Amino acid sequence: xxxxxxVGERDPHAGAAHVHVEPSRGWIALKPGELWEYRELLxxxxxxxxxxxxxxTALGAAWAIIQxxxxxxxxxxxxxxxxxxxxxxxxxxxFAYVALLPWNYFAGSLGLSATSVVxxxxxxxxxxxxxxxxxxxxxxxGLLDFAIASVVLLMMMAxxxxxxxxxxxxxxxxxxxxxxxxxxxxxxxxxLNVEFRDVRHAVPFLTQFWMFATPVAYPSSLLSxxxxxxxxxxxxxxVVEGFRWALLGTTPPGTMLALSVLISxxxxxxxxxxxxxxxxxxxxxx
Amino acid sequence: MxxxxxxxxxxxxxxxxxxxxxxxxxxxxxxHRATAKPWRVARSLWGRGDGEARQDEIWALxxxxxxxxxxxxxxxxxxxxxxxSTLLKILSRITEPTEGCADxxxxxxxxxxxxxxxxxxLTGRENVFLNGAILGMKKAEIERKxxxxxxxxxxxxxxxxxxxxxxxxxxxxLAFAVAAHMEPEILMVDEVLAVGxxxxxxxxxxxxGDVARGGRTVLFVSHNMVxxxxxxxxxxxxxxxxxxxxxxxxxxxxxxxxQSSSPEEAAASIDDVDRNGFQLLHHxxxxxxxCRTPIRFTFEIACPFAVRNATAGIILSDAFDNPVLxxxxxxxxxxxxxxxxxxxxxxxxxNVPLNSGFYHVSVSFGDEYRDHARFERAISFVVxxxxxxxxxxxxxxxxxxxxxxxxxxxxxxxxxxxSSSR
Numbered sequence: 001x002x003x004x005x006x007v008g009e010r011d012p013h014a015g016a017a018h019v020h021v022e023p024s025r026g027w028i029a030l031k032p033g034e035l036w037e038y039r040e041l042l043x044x045x046x047x048x049x050x051x052x053x054x055x056x057t058a059l060g061a062a063w064a065i066i067q068x069x070x071x072x073x074x075x076x077x078x079x080x081x082x083x084x085x086x087x088x089x090x091x092x093x094x095f096a097y098v099a100l101l102p103w104n105y106f107a108g109s110l111g112l113s114a115t116s117v118v119x120x121x122x123x124x125x126x127x128x129x130x131x132x133x134x135x136x137x138x139x140x141x142g143l144l145d146f147a148i149a150s151v152v153l154l155m156m157m158a159x160x161x162x163x164x165x166x167x168x169x170x171x172x173x174x175x176x177x178x179x180x181x182x183x184x185x186x187x188x189x190x191x192l193n194v195e196f197r198d199v200r201h202a203v204p205f206l207t208q209f210w211m212f213a214t215p216v217a218y219p220s221s222l223l224s225x226x227x228x229x230x231x232x233x234x235x236x237x238x239v240v241e242g243f244r245w246a247l248l249g250t251t252p253p254g255t256m257l258a259l260s261v262l263i264s265x266x267x268x269x270x271x272x273x274x275x276x277x278x279x280x281x282x283x284x285x286x
Numbered sequence: 287m288x289x290x291x292x293x294x295x296x297x298x299x300x301x302x303x304x305x306x307x308x309x310x311x312x313x314x315x316x317x318h319r320a321t322a323k324p325w326r327v328a329r330s331l332w333g334r335g336d337g338e339a340r341q342d343e344i345w346a347l348x349x350x351x352x353x354x355x356x357x358x359x360x361x362x363x364x365x366x367x368x369x370x371s372t373l374l375k376i377l378s379r380i381t382e383p384t385e386g387c388a389d390x391x392x393x394x395x396x397x398x399x400x401x402x403x404x405x406x407x408l409t410g411r412e413n414v415f416l417n418g419a420i421l422g423m424k425k426a427e428i429e430r431k432x433x434x435x436x437x438x439x440x441x442x443x444x445x446x447x448x449x450x451x452x453x454x455x456x457x458x459x460l461a462f463a464v465a466a467h468m469e470p471e472i473l474m475v476d477e478v479l480a481v482g483x484x485x486x487x488x489x490x491x492x493x494x495g496d497v498a499r500g501g502r503t504v505l506f507v508s509h510n511m512v513x514x515x516x517x518x519x520x521x522x523x524x525x526x527x528x529x530x531x532x533x534x535x536x537x538x539x540x541x542x543x544x545q546s547s548s549p550e551e552a553a554a555s556i557d558d559v560d561r562n563g564f565q566l567l568h569h570x571x572x573x574x575x576x577c578r579t580p581i582r583f584t585f586e587i588a589c590p591f592a593v594r595n596a597t598a599g600i601i602l603s604d605a606f607d608n609p610v611l612x613x614x615x616x617x618x619x620x621x622x623x624x625x626x627x628x629x630x631x632x633x634x635x636x637n638v639p640l641n642s643g644f645y646h647v648s649v650s651f652g653d654e655y656r657d658h659a660r661f662e663r664a665i666s667f668v669v670x671x672x673x674x675x676x677x678x679x680x681x682x683x684x685x686x687x688x689x690x691x692x693x694x695x696x697x698x699x700x701x702x703x704x705s706s707s708r
Contacts, residue, residue, distance in 0.1 A: 019394060021379060022387035044419040048405055048412075055407045126402040127420050128379040283381040284301065 028276045035130050042133050042140070049112070049141035064145035065152055068100040075100075079217045088219045088250045094156050098247050099216040099240045101153060105146040106178045106236060107207045113138030113186025114203050118193050121286040131279045132272070135186045139179050146175070157247070167246040174242035181235040181264045187271035191278040194285050215240055221251060232259030235267070290391075291472060291503050292354040292377070297386035298527075299347040299372050346372040347527045350386070354505065359498040361518035361535055362507045363542050368524040370507045374398060374474050377505070392503070395421060395470025400461040406450035410441060410460055413449050417464045431467045438493075439463035459486060466493045473497055476507045491517060511539055515644030515668070516604070536668040539644060563590030564651060564659035577642060577672025577689070581635040583665060586628065587651050593658065594625040599650040600633055603663075604643060610687045611638070614650070621654055639688045641681055642671035 080092030087095035113135035193199035238260025378396030521538025599614030646666035
């Protein structure tokens with residue numbers, strides 16, 4: 001009778017995944033391959049964030065436009081009109097909007113990914129998956145808002161009669177720079193947030209401070225060389241000036257951009273390693 | 287068969303009690319410590335602070351070793367805080383062990399909570415995909431099994447409704463349905479059967495039985511001794527983070543029930559001891575008997591009023607609450623004579639050829655006309671696997687509740703010969 005039940009027909013260890021569990025020591029590998037295996041989870045978590053973001057709101061995805069658009073109006077009135085801040089020879093409203101676009105994406109993504117690990121506590125305590133998925137999905141879901149807000153930019157460019165140049169093709173590169181920076185800081189902060197909930201209070205302050213340290217409302221040309229190039233130590237300077245150059249044809253960022261890329265990569269790599277290192281304590285502390 | 291798919295060696299997990307009480311520190315506290323002991327804090331920020339011995343530490347698990355072979359269903363039992371959940375969390379890689387190691391060969395599916403990652407604003411359909419991805423299923427795989435999952439959960443009409451409008455029962459059914467269809471080679475389940483109505487619980491147990499019979503390995507943590515006894519091949523009893531006993535599931539359960547002395551712990555054995563003021567006294571709370579042992583129950587009933595011509599009945603059920611046999615003194619026209627507020631009842635079943643397993647008995651008590659009280663699962667006992675026919679052979683439990691001795695006639699029948707022998 002035992003033979004009637006087809007038990008264990010398969011070859012025991014053929015193609016079986018082997019998992020070895022032991023305490024980790026020293027430097028931890030980043031394991032990008034495993035992250036790739038879980039790309040569908042990343043896709044569904046990002047989709048969830050996008051779907052949930054504007055549920056039960058009256059204006060829905062219009063919020064993606066309202067925020068940068070009204071900030072642009074306020075900036076144009078106070079900085080452009082009243083304070084007379086120079087705008088590198090382009091109309092101030094589009095000068096500000098082109099910078100607000102990547103800045104809003106950066107600030108939103110940073111906020112989401114910095115709190116991502118703590119807000120996914122119920123998942124992290126109950127299921128195994130590469131924890132890096134969580135901050136990554138935090139920076140991906142903002143891309144849709146960015147795309148929606150870009151439509152307004154196209155309309156403004158048509159209104160002011162600004163033609164895109166060949167440099168526009170480099171835009172995805174500048175967007176990637178913003179993403180990598182946001183994710184790099186996000187990995188640092190989300191791992192720190194597990195143990196120090198102060199991060200949650202520090203993030204709004206940090207983004208506000210950072211915005212004034214970034215030429216969103218004013219041009220970086222207010223600084224003279226070499227200070228203007230050194231300004232690139234803030235990676236968002238490279239992003240914002242890159243966007244302006246690619247879309248509005250202002251001064252190319254040059255050395256400033258190189259510095260921004262270098263710092264951004266440094267933050268990203270160190271953030272990834274710090275996150276992986278602290279990851280083992282998440283389930284116990286979060 | 288016979289090959290090891292889970293090997294656990296000397297596994298240990300240490301927690302700092304302080305971390306449990308105050309789950310996160312503030313930066314101020316860290317800064318204060320930083321000025322006092324800068325180097326140590328720098329190390330702890332870098333995740334290396336666990337080198338020093340501390341007083342406020344506990345070992346949730348220590349020195350745990352065992353091996354599980356392919357297709358085995360293992361029950362992990364123990365009191366609250368014995369380390370069961372910690373063990374499953376380490377094996378499913380949610381948290382890291384402090385020492386020791388474990389190897390798992392095969393795709394691991396762990397099911398430690400119903401509906402981890404369910405989002406109330408998303409519809410049932412969206413949550414199936416999200417939850418499936420969280421449990422490590424591929425999108426194509428979920429699409430293939432989607433209809434099956436919805437059918438199992440019995441919620442087809444509401445699949446496009448946001449989950450926040452679901453009843454808790456529907457929520458649980460959908461969540462279990464997703465997990466039940468993930469087809470891992472090693473399945474780990476924690477306490478999930480405590481939810482849902484009785485019918486759905488049975489369906490879940492049935493599904494897990496299917497998983498086990500499909501040659502897959504199951505590690506099962508539960509307080510529900512009835513389900514554990516019905517499902518598992520063998521068991522591990524954890525006590526204070528150590529392995530207290532490993533052995534056949536009936537040995538493990540009787541070890542555990544003997545170990546747990548407080549009445550709440552034995553709740554699975556004695557459910558209702560007080561019904562309408564009637565009390566069951568001096569009953570056999572739990573017992574363990576050999577195969578072929580005569581079965582006899584003795585108990586006393588205290589009544590709130592004097593009962594005349596008392597009668598009693600019992601129903602003996604298996605681990606899944608399926609009745610095995612029942613009898614009543616009324617049927618046999620037997621009753622106590624006189625009127626009393628206290629009765630002693632003896633029920634001698636004689637030599638019932640019960641197969642090995644976990645059984646419980648419900649007792650009813652009344653007079654000639656009606657039952658006054660019914661004590662569900664008042665008595666439970668384990669029949670150990672024995673050797674009923676004396677040849678050193680055991681009767682498999684899945685052959686039924688009874689072993690039976692038959693008069694066999696087995697004779698060779700001549701085959702009709704081919705007509706070539708002419």
